[in-house]
Amino acid sequence: MKKIKVLCSLLPVLLLGGCWSRTEISDLSIVMGVAVEKNDKGEIGLLTQIVVPENVGLGNGDGKGSGESYVNIYTDCKYLAEGMVRAGNQSDKEIYLSHNLILLISEEMAKEGIYPQLDYIMRNNELRLNVLLFVTENNIRDIMDVKSETFQIPATYIASLGVALGQNSGGMNKDVLEFVTNMLEKSNGSLIPIVTIDKTSEPTSLKVTSTAVFKDDKMIGKLSANETRGIMWLDDHINRGEITTELDGNIFSARINSSKTKRKIFIDKNDKVSVRADIDTELFIKRDIYGYITADNIGKVKEAFAQEIKSEIYATLKKMRDSKTDVYGFAQDLYRTDFKAWNRLEDKWDDIFKNLYVDVNINISIRETGSIDRSILKERE
Amino acid sequence: MTALKIKERDFTIAMICFLQGSTLFTIFFAPNLKWEAWIPALAGIVLTLPLIWVYSALATTFSGKSLCGINEIVFGKAAGKIISCMYIFYFIEITVLSTDNIGSFFSDYIMPETPKAVFFIMIIVVCSFAVRSGIENIMKMGFVLLAFVTVSVVVNILLLANKINLKNFLPVFSQEFIKYVQSVHTVVTMPFGEVVVFLMFTHITSGNIKRGYLLGFLIGALSILIIIIRDISVLGVAMSIVSVPSYEALRLIDISNILTRIEVLISFNMVIMSFMKISVLYCAIVEGIAEVAGTKDYKHQVWAMGVIIICFAVLGFESGYQEVEYGMSYHAFFATPFTIILPIATLITAKLRRLKTV
Amino acid sequence: MSTVIVVYAFIFLSDFMQIKGDKNGRWLLMLSSAVGISVLLLLQSDIKITTPAVHIMNFLEYLGLHY
Numbered sequence: 056m057k058k059i060k061v062l063c064s065l066l067p068v069l070l071l072g073g074c075w076s077r078t079e080i081s082d083l084s085i086v087m088g089v090a091v092e093k094n095d096k097g098e099i100g101l102l103t104q105i106v107v108p109e110n111v112g113l114g115n116g117d118g119k120g121s122g123e124s125y126v127n128i129y130t131d132c133k134y135l136a137e138g139m140v141r142a143g144n145q146s147d148k149e150i151y152l153s154h155n156l157i158l159l160i161s162e163e164m165a166k167e168g169i170y171p172q173l174d175y176i177m178r179n180n181e182l183r184l185n186v187l188l189f190v191t192e193n194n195i196r197d198i199m200d201v202k203s204e205t206f207q208i209p210a211t212y213i214a215s216l217g218v219a220l221g222q223n224s225g226g227m228n229k230d231v232l233e234f235v236t237n238m239l240e241k242s243n244g245s246l247i248p249i250v251t252i253d254k255t256s257e258p259t260s261l262k263v264t265s266t267a268v269f270k271d272d273k274m275i276g277k278l279s280a281n282e283t284r285g286i287m288w289l290d291d292h293i294n295r296g297e298i299t300t301e302l303d304g305n306i307f308s309a310r311i312n313s314s315k316t317k318r319k320i321f322i323d324k325n326d327k328v329s330v331r332a333d334i335d336t337e338l339f340i341k342r343d344i345y346g347y348i349t350a351d352n353i354g355k356v357k358e359a360f361a362q363e364i365k366s367e368i369y370a371t372l373k374k375m376r377d378s379k380t381d382v383y384g385f386a387q388d389l390y391r392t393d394f395k396a397w398n399r400l401e402d403k404w405d406d407i408f409k410n411l412y413v414d415v416n417i418n419i420s421i422r423e424t425g426s427i428d429r430s431i432l433k434e435r436e
Numbered sequence: 437m438t439a440l441k442i443k444e445r446d447f448t449i450a451m452i453c454f455l456q457g458s459t460l461f462t463i464f465f466a467p468n469l470k471w472e473a474w475i476p477a478l479a480g481i482v483l484t485l486p487l488i489w490v491y492s493a494l495a496t497t498f499s500g501k502s503l504c505g506i507n508e509i510v511f512g513k514a515a516g517k518i519i520s521c522m523y524i525f526y527f528i529e530i531t532v533l534s535t536d537n538i539g540s541f542f543s544d545y546i547m548p549e550t551p552k553a554v555f556f557i558m559i560i561v562v563c564s565f566a567v568r569s570g571i572e573n574i575m576k577m578g579f580v581l582l583a584f585v586t587v588s589v590v591v592n593i594l595l596l597a598n599k600i601n602l603k604n605f606l607p608v609f610s611q612e613f614i615k616y617v618q619s620v621h622t623v624v625t626m627p628f629g630e631v632v633v634f635l636m637f638t639h640i641t642s643g644n645i646k647r648g649y650l651l652g653f654l655i656g657a658l659s660i661l662i663i664i665i666r667d668i669s670v671l672g673v674a675m676s677i678v679s680v681p682s683y684e685a686l687r688l689i690d691i692s693n694i695l696t697r698i699e700v701l702i703s704f705n706m707v708i709m710s711f712m713k714i715s716v717l718y719c720a721i722v723e724g725i726a727e728v729a730g731t732k733d734y735k736h737q738v739w740a741m742g743v744i745i746i747c748f749a750v751l752g753f754e755s756g757y758q759e760v761e762y763g764m765s766y767h768a769f770f771a772t773p774f775t776i777i778l779p780i781a782t783l784i785t786a787k788l789r790r791l792k793t794v
Numbered sequence: 795m796s797t798v799i800v801v802y803a804f805i806f807l808s809d810f811m812q813i814k815g816d817k818n819g820r821w822l823l824m825l826s827s828a829v830g831i832s833v834l835l836l837l838q839s840d841i842k843i844t845t846p847a848v849h850i851m852n853f854l855e856y857l858g859l860h861y
Contacts, residue, residue, distance in 0.1 A: 064565075153697070177677075180545050183687045184674070232674055232688070239673040391606035529846060536845075618861040725826070731819035736809040740823055743802065743830035747837060751845040758848070766851045769859040 080108075083151040084143065087125065088210025090195040091172055092161030094131055099164075101138035102129045102195050104210045105146060106154075111207060124207040127199055135175040152181040156214040158231070159189045159198070159250070165267060165274035170238075173272070176231055184232035187217045190249045190267040190274065198252055201261050209261075213250055216263050220248055224296030224311065226266045226283050238271060241390045241397065244375070244382030245269040246286065249277065270380045278371065285371030288364060289332055289383050289413075291316035298338070300363040302356060308342035309360065312422065320388040322396050329412040330385060334364065339423045346430030353421060361417040368415055379405045444643025446575040450716060451631055451652025452659065453578045456585060457713025458627030459663050459682055460537050460706055464763035465619040465626075469611055470676040471604050476616060477664050480623030481657045485650075487629060490779050492649040495638035497783075497792045499645075503635040504727040509791055510782050517728055519778065524724045526774045527633060531717040532748040533767075535559055538710040539749065540756065541680060546700060556749045560742045563715045567738050571637055571719045578712060585705040589659070592702050593666055595689045604672035621768045628657055629775030636720040679756070682706070718745070795838055802831065 084105045094100035110124040128145050132138030143150040158176060160169055169188075176182055191198050199209050206212035217228035226248040237245035246266050253262045266283040268276045278286070287293050293314040300307050314336040321329050338360060340348065348356050375382060386404055390397040400407060465476050498506045503523060508516035539555035566574050609616075631653055638645050667681040670688060678684040683706075686699040722741050726734035753759040786792065806827050813819040836843050854860050 180548060184678075184684060185688050185690060232671070235677070236673050239677070390610075391603065394607040394610040525846075529850070532845065533847065614861070725822065726819075729818050729822040731813075731816055731822055733813070733816070733819065736813050736819060736823055737826060739805045739809060740826040740830055744826065744833065747830065747833040748845050750837065751833075751843060753845060753848065758851075762847055762851050765861040766854050766859075767847075768861075769854050770850050 078149060078151075082148055084146045084148040086150060086152050086155045087208050088157045088159065088199065088213065089152075089155055089176075090159035090161075090191075090199055091135070091164055092195045093163045093167070096131065099132050099135065099138060100129065100195070101132055101135060101142065102127055102199055103139070103142045103150065104128075104199055104208065106208060125209065127196065129196060135172055152179060153183075155182060155186055155210075157187045157189055157210050157217070159191055159195060159213065160247075161195055162190055162192050162249075162267070162274065165190050165247075165269070168272045169269075169274075170272040173231060173235060177235065184235075185230045187214055188229050188231065188234055188247045189213060189217065190247050191251065192249060193252050198250065198261070201252055201259055203260060212261060216250060216261060217248065220263060221292075222295050224284060224287060224293045225280050226263055227287060227290075227292055234269075237269075237384075240384065241386040241401075242381040242384040243270050243386070244380040244384075246278075246283065246382055247274075268375075268378070268380055268382060270378070275380065276374075276378060278374070281367060282371045282374065285367040285369075286375075286382055288314070288334060288368050289316060289318065289372075289415075291318070293336075297341070298360060298363060299342075300356075300359045302359040303347070305345055305347045306342065307340065307347075307356060307359070309338040309340050309421070312337040312339050318388065320385060320392055322389065322393055326396065326400060328385075328389065328400070328407050329414065330388075331414045332416070334415065334417045336360075336364070336417065336419050338419060338421050340421060340425060343424070344430055344432060346433035348421075348424070357419040357421060360419050364417055365415055368413075372413060376409050376411070379408060381408055385411065440640055440642035441570075441572040442575055442637060442641040444641060444645070444648045446572070446578060447634070447637070447641045447643075447645075447648045448652040448655075449578040449582050450575040450712065451634060451649070452656040453582055453585075453709055453712035454631065454634075454716050455627060455653070455656025456582075456659055456705075457534065457709040457711075458630070459660060459709070460541060460680065462660075462664055462667070462681055463679060463760060464767070465622045468615045468619050468764070471606075471668050471672055472608060472611065473619070473675065474605070474661060474664050474668060475608065476619035476623045477657075477661045479616075479620045480628055481654070481661065483620065484624050484628040484653065484657070487624070487776065487779070488631070488649055488653050489646075490783050491632060491635055492638075492646040494779060494783055494786075495635060495645045495649070497786055498639075500639050500793050502637070502639045502723070502727060503632075504724050505639070506635070506782060506786075509793070510785050510789075520724060520728050523774060523778075524721055524728070526771070527717050527721045527724065528745065528748070529770070530630060531714055531721065531745055533763075534710060534714050534717070535745060535749040536752055536759070538707065538714075540759075541683070541703075541706070545680070545683060546703070552752070553746070553750050556746050559711065559714060560718075560746050560749075563711065563718050564738050564742045566711075566715045567719045567722060568735050571716070571723070572640070574712070574715045574719065575637075581708050581712060585708060588702055588705050589663065592686055592689065593662075595691060595695065596666065596670055596685065598691075599688055600666075600669040601672065602669060604669055618765070618768070621772075622764065625768045625771035625775050626763070627660060628653070629771060631656075632775050632779060633717055633720045635779075636723055718742075798834065799831075802827075802834070 086103050087106050088104040090102040092100045105126045105128060107122065107124055107126055110122050128142045130138050130141040130145065132141060139150055158172065176186055177184065202209050203212050206215060220226045220228045227246050229247050234245055246268060248263045249265045249267050250261055250263050253260045264280050266278045267274045268278055293311060296311045298309050298311060314334065317333045319331050321331065385408065462473065465473060469476065494506060498509060501509065504520040507519045510516065511519055535556055538559060539552045542555045543550055543552045641648065663682060667685045668675055670685040671678065671681055675681050683699060683703060686702050689698060690696040722734045722737045725737055753762065810820065810823055813823065
């Protein structure tokens with residue numbers, strides 16, 4: 056009797072073991088990257104990049120096929136959801152978005168607003184909120200076909216560029232969560248890196264040299280790498296990077312080893328808002344060919360670097376003020392410190408931001424001079 | 437005198453598990469307050485403490501009697517039975533809600549093509565076996581399950597450490613006052629006040645029940661608070677737009693592209709804790725029914741009750757929106773009589789009439 | 795559906811046979827099974843029924859008790 060009971064209770068396991076949602080890996084189209092653009096008809100052109108697992112290998116020895124390790128499927132659609140279904144039909148397999156790394160948006164589309172696309176990305180249960188966002192000026196079909204020696208799949212190549220951005224301070228990489236957080240917060244600005252094809256290099260490669268400025272979900276302008284850094288200094292996003300300055304005809308170059316920004320927003324009784332930012336930067340000298348720096352004049356060099364940073368910051372600030380885009384998150388700062396004041400000033404914020412006084416204090420420390428601390432040119436004199 | 441089958445330690449641990457089974461419900465008070473959802477959770481803990489005192493006072497005043505027995509002593513035989521039936525209906529309702537929730541979570545996130553009914557049936561079948569083996573065994577199991585879940589919660593907080601942004605907690609008290617009232621009310625009645633169900637088992641618990649109740653509640657509630665704080669610090673404002681904040685936060689785990697996409701493993705602890713919660717409630721239902729009907733053995737009623745729970749869960753809400761609406765604005769009022777008014781009324785009546793069991 | 799009913803009947807019978815000398819228990823089991831089977835049949839039929847929570851919701855709405 057007991058054995059029969061055990062058998063009976065095991066029976067459902069056999070019946071229910073094969074779940075409805077079970078799919079063999081070979082029946083899935085694993086999407087690595089999604090790109091959207093506006094097509095000729097004014098609808099959405101959707102490109103999904105699907106990995107071909109058997110062709111992914113190390114060099115030519117591995118992997119049995121000699122074909123490409125990815126397939127690009129291009130479909131026209133009115134909405135992203137519709138496009139995904141069509142892409143699935145074209146690939147004969149089920150589209151599987153869980154491994155998607157990037158959402159690449161054409162500039163044209165970005166200018167019209169990207170929220171409809173983000174809605175799909177966020178709603179989809181397979182996708183995470185850490186999909187990286189990129190804007191491109193090039194045709195998405197071209198850019199999703201550029202690969203490098205190390206990355207056989209363009210989508211992973213672009214994603215790696217985004218990760219590298221954080222390390223060399225050339226821009227800020229932005230994932231969906233960060234972007235929608237910016238949209239939900241009181242500040243209306245956000246930045247997304249622009250990836251372009253570098254045609255001068257051989258073979259063709261990709262680069263990120265500028266950043267798209269978003270007001271809410273619409274792209275309104277572009278910033279160069281240096282201008283982007285002006286924002287990153289105030290936003291405490293600087294990790295690494297090179298900085299160059301000139302003093303008495305000498306050109307100094309230094310590597311930013313670490314940088315920390317403390318930002319505080321003040322509001323006085325007359326509702327006058329001001330911002331104070333204290334930046335602590337540690338530099339390693341990388342170029343000083345005439346051996347100019349000595350213990351006596353190191354202060355002057357520090358000052359020159361500080362001026363350089365300040366000019367970067369203020370140049371961008373002016374540009375942002377003119378376009379009334381608060382990419383720094385000052386409004387959110389104000390809301391966090393004093394939400395009552397924010398509720399009072401919300402309507403006037405554009406004007407306040409335009410005349411916002413930003414006080415920047417830079418404290419530079421030059422820790423190392425590198426492996427040599429003198430210059431040969433100077434020693435020979 | 438009934439046998440004291442449950443140890444105090446197991447009782448406490450089962451309560452912790454029971455409360456952790458509610459982590460999926462944070463959605464019901466999060467959207468209103470966004471990044472301030474920790475405030476009602478904290479306030480809820482403080483405000484529930486007197487209730488916990490009331491529950492444990494009931495349990496010690498009427499030692500040897502379960503909730504149904506207490507009702508019969510205090511309100512008389514007929515009225516007591518009616519009140520007990522209402523309690524049983526309340527337990528059925530929250531069991532159905534929990535089952536519905538965990539089933540929907542599975543069919544939304546993990547196996548989208550599988551019908552929800554399959555999850556309901558599997559959960560209830562497993563729980564039925566547990567219930568048939570007796571509440572003392574469910575509670576004994578709690579220790580192992582809690583150890584597993586505690587480890588995984590600690591590990592995933594550590595893994596999320598690089599995503600934590602403490603600025604997300606500011607500003608505080610920026611919303612309208614009524615929203616705080618609503619959220620605190622929801623928290624007190626929804627996950628915290630539900631521990632009233634443990635009154636069904638206090639009469640078979642040995643040791644210091646007051647201490648067991650208090651410790652179990654405090655640790656369980658604090659663990660919910662910690663999970664909410666983790667979600668806010670990771671998600672920030674976006675907390676208000678995602679459906680299951682805990683799961684969405686866990687999905688962000690990414691340690692240099694190696695340790696990533698592990699949320700399915702971690703989501704097991706939601707399942708385990710839900711299993712504990714549903715089993716305890718289920719057990720209370722069948723024991724309560726058996727006691728009201730005056731039968732000796734509740735075990736034969738388990739399967740019949742399971743079918744009713746599955747049916748109600750399958751009936752379900754028309755949509756997820758309706759469910760959220762119900763959880764946010766209505767459930768608190770439905771649960772208030774059972775978690776707040778009736779226990780307090782019972783205790784006051786008992787004190788006035790100097791009723792107690794020896 | 796018929797499978798479900800058969801399984802249900804099997805469970806009911808095995809439980810029912812095990813209750814010996816307990817009249818209340820038998821009545822209770824019959825009652826709860828009747829409720830279960832009627833809900834099951836209603837689920838199959840064209841009559842649209844909803845979960846009790848929706849009725850609670852409407853009732854509370856009627857009383858004006860909601861946020």
